Amino acid sequence: MHKKHNYCLEIRWAGNTGQGTNNYRSYERSHIVSIEGKPPLQCSSDAAFRGDKTKYTPEELLVASLAGCHMLWYLHLCSEAGIVVVAYFDNATGTMVETKDGSGYFTEVTLQPTVTVLTDSMVDKANELHKKANEMCFIAKSVNFPVHHQPSCSVKLEQGEIAKL
Numbered sequence: 680m681h682k683k684h685n686y687c688l689e690i691r692w693a694g695n696t697g698q699g700t701n702n703y704r705s706y707e708r709s710h711i712v713s714i715e716g717k718p719p720l721q722c723s724s725d726a727a728f729r730g731d732k733t734k735y736t737p738e739e740l741l742v743a744s745l746a747g748c749h750m751l752w753y754l755h756l757c758s759e760a761g762i763v764v765v766a767y768f769d770n771a772t773g774t775m776v777e778t779k780d781g782s783g784y785f786t787e788v789t790l791q792p793t794v795t796v797l798t799d800s801m802v803d804k805a806n807e808l809h810k811k812a813n814e815m816c817f818i819a820k821s822v823n824f825p826v827h828h829q830p831s832c833s834v835k836l837e838q839g840e841i842a843k844l
Contacts, residue, residue, distance in 0.1 A: 689713045694723075709734065738775055738785075744818045745788050745826055746771035753792070753812035762805050765835050766795035789827040795835050802832050 694707030708724035709731055724730030725738060746769045757764050769792040777783040796805050809830045813819050819826045 687714075704729070707731070738773065741785070741822075742771050742773040742788055745773075745816070745822070746790055748816040748818040749790055749809075749812050749826075749828075750792065752815045753794075753808060756808045756811055756815070757805060760804055760808065762801045762808065763797035764794055764805070765797060766793075768793045785822070785824045787825050787827060788822075789829060791829045791831075793831050793833070795833045797835055799834050802834065805832050806830055 689712070691711050691713070692709075693711050694709040696706055698705040700706050708729055710722050712720040712722055720740075721734045722740075723732075723734035723736060725736045726732040730736060750767055750769060754764060754767065769790055771788065771790050773788040774786045775783050776786050792809065794805055796802060809828045813826060813828060816826075
């Protein structure tokens with residue numbers, strides 16, 4: 680039997696400038712995502728679509744969801760395999776293409792996790808576990824475009840320096 684998880688949130692448009700959606704330029708794209716017990720997220724559309732560049736966009740949050748899900752699975756798998764991760768950083772990117780009708784779609788997301796492990800003996804397995812993390816990631820399994828990985832791994836040295844491998 681499969682376990683079922685439900686996720687609930689509220690989204691509220693906050694961009695009515697007094698004219699509603701009278702025309703394409705008459706309203707702001709600002710909206711607030713609220714989840715009980717958590718701080719609200721101030722969101723907007725991408726600046727390319729008349730959005731507020733100081734707020735999170737749905738497209739950014741999709742890339743962040745993929746990066747976060749991968750990281751959490753990766754850390755879990757490392758802990759199970761005896762790989763001690765002491766630092767994790769990802770510089771994730773996503774590519775979206777607009778179509779002639781004004782809609783669009785993501786063509787790919789690339790995760791670039793930089794991992795620091797405790798010893799040299801952990802590096803090979805640490806690198807290998809990114810593939811398994813991608814296979815396990817709930818979000819990556821739910822999208823219809825490729826999620827690429829360009830990982831790197833370093834070892835924490837005694838003096839606090841990091842050796843790139």
